Amino acid sequence: MKLSTGIVRRVDELGRIVIPIEMRNSLNISQKDPVEISMDGSSIILRKYENRCVFCGALRPAIRFNGKLMCSKCLKQINEENKDKE
Numbered sequence: 001m002k003l004s005t006g007i008v009r010r011v012d013e014l015g016r017i018v019i020p021i022e023m024r025n026s027l028n029i030s031q032k033d034p035v036e037i038s039m040d041g042s043s044i045i046l047r048k049y050e051n052r053c054v055f056c057g058a059l060r061p062a063i064r065f066n067g068k069l070m071c072s073k074c075l076k077q078i079n080e081e082n083k084d085k086e
């Protein structure tokens with residue numbers, strides 16, 4: 001969901017900007033949390049970085065596919081569910 005806040009921040013001499021505290025709070029971003037930076041056209045997207053399986057949310061997923069992480073349990077389940085369809 002895109003939400004224009006009207007908030008404008010200046011980039012400092014080291015290229016840093018401050019993420020407003022309200023946004024950090026609502027997205028549960030704390031000090032020292034890793035934040036993933038990506039680009040979409042001329043926009044910069046910041047997302048809290050979490051090493052979790054995209055399907056079940058398990059921590060320490062082992063497999064990376066198209067930039068997404070998944071655990072071996074979910075991969076096994078996907079393989080089993082698609083076995084009959086081949």
Ligand SMILES: [Zn+2]
Nearest residue numbers: 053056071074
């Ligand atoms: Zn999983």
